[in-house]
Each structure stands twice: as structure tokens, then as C-alpha cells.
Amino acid sequence: MSVGREFDVVLFGATGFTGGLTAEYLAAHAPNGCRWAIAGRSREKLVAVRERLAEINPSCADLELLVADVTDREALRAVVSRGRVVVTTVGPYLRYGEPLVAVCAETGTDYLDLTGEPEFVDRMYLDHHDAAVASGARIVHSAGFDSIPYDLGVLFTVEQLPEGVPVDVQGYVSASATFSAGTYHSAITAFSRLREMAAVAKRRRQAEDHSDGRAVRGAKGRPRFEKAADAWVLPAPTIDPLVVLRSARALERYGPSFSYGHYIAIKKLPVAVGIVGAVGVAVALAQLAPTRKWMLSRMTSGDGPTRERRDKAWFRARFVGTGGGRRVVTEVSGGDPGYGETAKMLAESALCLAFDNLPKSCGQVTTAVAMGDKLIDRLVRAGLTFRVVE
Numbered sequence: 001m002s003v004g005r006e007f008d009v010v011l012f013g014a015t016g017f018t019g020g021l022t023a024e025y026l027a028a029h030a031p032n033g034c035r036w037a038i039a040g041r042s043r044e045k046l047v048a049v050r051e052r053l054a055e056i057n058p059s060c061a062d063l064e065l066l067v068a069d070v071t072d073r074e075a076l077r078a079v080v081s082r083g084r085v086v087v088t089t090v091g092p093y094l095r096y097g098e099p100l101v102a103v104c105a106e107t108g109t110d111y112l113d114l115t116g117e118p119e120f121v122d123r124m125y126l127d128h129h130d131a132a133v134a135s136g137a138r139i140v141h142s143a144g145f146d147s148i149p150y151d152l153g154v155l156f157t158v159e160q161l162p163e164g165v166p167v168d169v170q171g172y173v174s175a176s177a178t179f180s181a182g183t184y185h186s187a188i189t190a191f192s193r194l195r196e197m198a199a200v201a202k203r204r205r206q207a208e209d210h211s212d213g214r215a216v217r218g219a220k221g222r223p224r225f226e227k228a229a230d231a232w233v234l235p236a237p238t239i240d241p242l243v244v245l246r247s248a249r250a251l252e253r254y255g256p257s258f259s260y261g262h263y264i265a266i267k268k269l270p271v272a273v274g275i276v277g278a279v280g281v282a283v284a285l286a287q288l289a290p291t292r293k294w295m296l297s298r299m300t301s302g303d304g305p306t307r308e309r310r311d312k313a314w315f316r317a318r319f320v321g322t323g324g325g326r327r328v329v330t331e332v333s334g335g336d337p338g339y340g341e342t343a344k345m346l347a348e349s350a351l352c353l354a355f356d357n358l359p360k361s362c363g364q365v366t367t368a369v370a371m372g373d374k375l376i377d378r379l380v381r382a383g384l385t386f387r388v389v390e
């Protein structure tokens with residue numbers, strides 16, 4: 001267990017784009033007495049980040065710098081053993097993430113990341129869930145825009161409905177935002193590994209225990225115009241519905257029978273058609289090494305939108321829940337989803353794990369299972385909106 005360690009939070013990736021925003025958020029909002037540090041492979045780059053953070057909060061001039069490469073297990077062990085919660089924004093996670101998960105699972109250290117890569121999450125469950133259960137570590141993936149608004153948004157929706165009844169929730173997400181090089185590279189990598197992703201997902205389903213008698217399933221949706229969203233909706237085969245369903249399987253509050261459908265909501269039909277076509281082309285190009293290499297070269301590590309573009313970005317996730325003869329519509333919304341709000345979600349998740357009185361959990365768990373209403377409360381105080389619409 002990690003009680004009594006030197007640091008409450010250790011952040012890997014602060015020299016990158018999203019990691020830098022996360023470090024800035026911690027510099028501005030970490031509570032007095034929070035002991036935190038930044039980690040990475042280049043001390044020179046870490047020093048530059050610390051200087052920038054000191055302009056936000058002068059106390060950061062003394063911020064500890066921990067040097068370790070995320071692929072070097074022994075160096076990672078020396079760093080991880082000093083922290084209670086380890087946070088990483090270093091992706092693509094399928095390429096760089098496994099050693100840090102392994103060391104956290106072995107040492108009983110809580111772990112957070114931003115991954116939207118289903119294959120990585122399933123591999124980490126198969127390879128390290130049992131070790132994390134034995135050590136008491138909480139391994140929490142997808143603690144940003146993937147997948148907090150949906151995981152906690154559905155939990156919030158379910159809590160508005162009667163207990164002990166079958167529940168159905170439909171989620172519709174709309175956003176205006178751009179994405180980072182890390183997100184882009186993760187998506188292209190996932191597109192190139194669809195067969196591997198399906199095979200690992202099958203292995204995970206076979207390994208998991210679903211013998212409690214409860215029924216949890218994903219709804220098979222279709223493209224259509226949806227009045228509840230006032231938009232055209234497209235089924236979204238992202239990691240988000242997978243995370244929601246894992247929370248539902250773990251928590252009895254979701255009822256004896258639970259179903260969830262996840263959709264992208266788009267106002268204009270031509271835009272919806274264009275998105276389908278663009279994704280199809282990207283998937284096709286990702287299958288061939290030369291075209292995949294070309295696509296990956298379009299963005300390099302550290303690239304991201306300007307502050308002006310981020311300030312104009314927004315997201316809204318609307319949920320329609322039914323159960324026990326009742327219907328409820330809820331909404332989770334905020335500003336720039338890929339950067340400002342993602343940094344906020346990740347940092348508040350780290351502070352929640354470090355400082356809040358949470359339900360007992362261990363192994364690979366979701367944000368709803370590990371933190372639930374405590375994290376919702378934190379995010380609301382930090383400026384995100386969770387509300388009942390009708």
C-alpha cells in the first residue's frame with residue numbers, strides 16, 4: 001500500500017501538451033499541503049516546465065523533478081515507490097503505457113491515465129488486474145474526456161431513477177474542439193489494429209466473471225434523427241460505452257438489467273455523412289504501413305491548438321434514462337473537452353484518489369467505481385455542469 005509515501009501525486013508527461021496543462025491546473029488548484037512532483041526522461045525539459053509553473057504559483061519553484069523513462073521499469077520503480085498516486089499523459093499508451101501500469105500494480109500505487117485505446121485497457125486488465133487486486137492498487141484508465149463525462153454522467157442519471165429496476169440510458173455527445181498529436185496518434189494506431197483489438201477484447205470477456213445474475217448490455221443503435229438530442233445521431237464505437245458498461249457490471253445501483261447506447265450528435269446531415277466517410281478513409285489508410293506512416297507524420301508530439309481555439313471549444317453530453325416507470329433527461333457540459341477540461345478532470349481525479357474518503361476498491365476499476373459521486377462533486381466545484389434537464 002502507498003500510505004506514508006513522500007508524494008501525494010506524481011505526474012508523468014508534464015513536458016507534453018496535455019500533461020503541461022494538467023501540471024498548470026495542479027499548480028493553480030492543488031490544495032495547500034499537497035505534495036506533488038513532475039516526472040519525465042529529460043531533466044532539462046522538466047526544469048523548463050517548473051519555471052513556467054512557478055509563474056502560476058511561486059511555491060512551484062521548489063517542485064521536485066523526478067527523472068525516469070516510461071519504458072525503463074527499474075527507473076520507474078524508483079519513482080513510483082515515492083508516490084501515492086501516479087498520473088500519466090504519455091501516449092500512445094499501447095506503445096508506452098504498460099511498464100508504468102505494471103510497476104503501479106506491483107507496488108500498490110494508484111494509477112491514472114487518459115487513454116482512449118480499448119486494446120491497451122483490455123491488455124492491462126489481462127496482465128495486471130490480479131496483481132493490482134493483490135497489492136491494493138487502483139488502476140483507473142480514461143480519466144479525461146475519454147471517458148469521465150459519460151461514465152459519471154450515466155452514474156448521475158441512474159441515481160435519478162428508482163433503485164432495483166431495469167434501466168436503459170441513451171447518451172448523445174456533441175462537441176466543438178480539436179485534438180492533440182497524442183490523441184491523433186492513438187486513434188490511427190487503434191484503426192491499424194482492429195483485429196488485434198477484437199481478439200484481446202474476446203480474451204477479456206472470457207476472463208471476466210459475470211455470474212451475478214445481472215444483465216448488462218450495449219444497445220445496438222443505428223444512424224437516425226433523434227428528437228431527444230435535436231440532432232442526427234451516429235453510434236460511436238469508442239471506448240466510452242465500454243467504460244460505462246464496466247461500471248454498470250460492477251455497481252448494483254444500475255439495476256438488475258441495464259442497457260446503454262452511445263451516440264455522436266450532429267446538427268447537420270451533410271456533416272454527419274462526412275464524418276462517416278472520413279473515418280472510413282482513415283481506417284482504410286491505417287491498414288497499410290506507408291499510408292499509416294504518412295498520417296502519423298501529420299502531427300508531432302507536443303502539437304495542440306492555441307489558447308484562443310481552446311477558449312472557444314465546448315462539449316455537451318445529454319442522457320435519456322428510463323426505469324421503474326420514470327424518465328429523466330440529464331446533461332454534462334463544459335468548455336474545451338480535449339485540453340482544458342481533460343486536464344481538469346485528470347487533475348481532480350488524482351486529487352480525489354489522494355485525499356477523498358472513497359469506497360474501497362482495487363484492481364482495474366472505472367472512475368465511477370473508484371470515485372463516483374465524490375469526483376462528480378469535485379468536478380462541479382471546478383466548473384463542469386451536471387444537471388437534470390427534465
